Amino acid sequence: MNFELTPSQNEIVNQVRALCRSFPDEYWRERDARAEFPHEFFGAIARAGYLGVAIPEAYGGSGLGITEAALVLREVAASGAAMAGASAIHLSIFGVNPLVFHGSEEQKRRHLPKVISGEVHVAFAVTEPDAGNDITHVSTAARREGDYYIIDGRKVFTTKAKEASKMLLLTRTTPFEKVARKTEGMSLFFADLDPGAVEVRELHKLGRAAVxxxxxxxxxxxxxxxxxxxxxxxxxxxLLDGLNPERILVAAEAIGMGRAALNKALRYAAERVVFGRPIGQNQSIAHPLADAYAKLEVAELMMFKAAWLYDHAQPCGAEAAIAKFRASEAGFEACDRAVQTYGGYGYIRDYDVERYFRECRLTKLAPLSQEMALNFVSEHVLGLPRSY
Ligand SMILES: Cc1cc2nc3c(=O)[nH]c(=O)nc-3n(C[C@H](O)[C@H](O)[C@H](O)COP(=O)(O)OP(=O)(O)OC[C@H]3O[C@@H](n4cnc5c(N)ncnc54)[C@H](O)[C@@H]3O)c2cc1C
Structure with a gap:
């Protein structure tokens, strides 16, 4: 068993860290306050080639694995870019997986190089108002007319739709009532986000306003x-092929955010003097930080195990679900402890830990909720009856 990163993986970590130093907390704080997409950061990541980290070399990518993609996203999140940085690039890095695995050769040659270069932003339009965790209930309908499909419906929570010119769009080509199995009769398109036919209405969120x-x-x-x-x-x-890598990458992002928060908290705990001594000298401040550190380390081991299994073409459903569950808990707890360590300042925007806290909360909800992760483990690992 070898837990060491390879020299080229270490190089990725160092290069992403160096790139992210040009985008300090002030940059992200401002993007958040103004709800502005981080174009400069996205461009820098695209120019450095990281959007194509896990896309095959035949289409202009680096052909590396989910392990390397996880390292990129972990470092981006850990730099203080948090979910805003990770979500800006996540869909280009991983979202096109269905196209990589199931697209025709012509589709891949036509689209993937533009995704890798950053020329094309991609959105992922799956969730609907009445089809959240149960995506088999999507009702957006596609009907064939000659060489075209005509599509009508409503989607919700479509991230990056304001930036994207393309979307992976899940539809029903056969109504739910007419299929033998509920997972049948759905069709996926790599569709234009045509403003003439698609109205995009932004939702106002708790965090990650930049994306x-x-x-x-x-x-x-x-x-x-x-x-x-x-x-x-x-x-x-x-879509199924993309689920495990997505869970692994979100785990990496949550771990990165937890690290960002913890690093800030540790510095503050050493510097802030109250009652004549640094607050970090109090075990009620130190132990929760040590506990948060330990939980992040454990979650990371599971994240790397899941990534290793995926990259070696082995089943990794359980490990990916557990990694995402544990990492979301550990990342959010680290952010919460950082807010607590800062005292009242933890609640103030200038100190950034509240931004990490707001953004990390998302990983417990999406793309897989904590409840659904545990449902997976209950049913597929523990062999308990399906609860829904
Ligand atoms: C900021 C943000 C960005 C997103 N981006 C995208 C995107 O780009 N594309 C996209 O398609 N979607 C996106 N999503 C959607 C996200 O994946 C959904 O929120 C998710 O699928 C859950 O659906 P829902 O919110 O309708 O929850 P529901 O399905 O209504 O569930 C509500 C709650 O009930 C729980 N629950 C439901 N059924 C069970 C059960 N059987 N057992 C236990 N608990 C259960 C859930 O875990 C959840 O806590 C995004 C969401 C957010 C918040």
């Missing part, structure tokens, strides 16, 4: 049959 999340009102969107990903009716299966 927009939206409602989509889709009316008569005309999508070429060439933009269908995989076979008609198999959209759900195309």
């Amino acid at each position: 927009d999340t939206n409602m989509l009102f889709i009316d008569n969107l005309k999508v070429s049959a060439d933009d269908l990903v995989g076979q008609e009716g198999h959209g759900f299966h195309c």
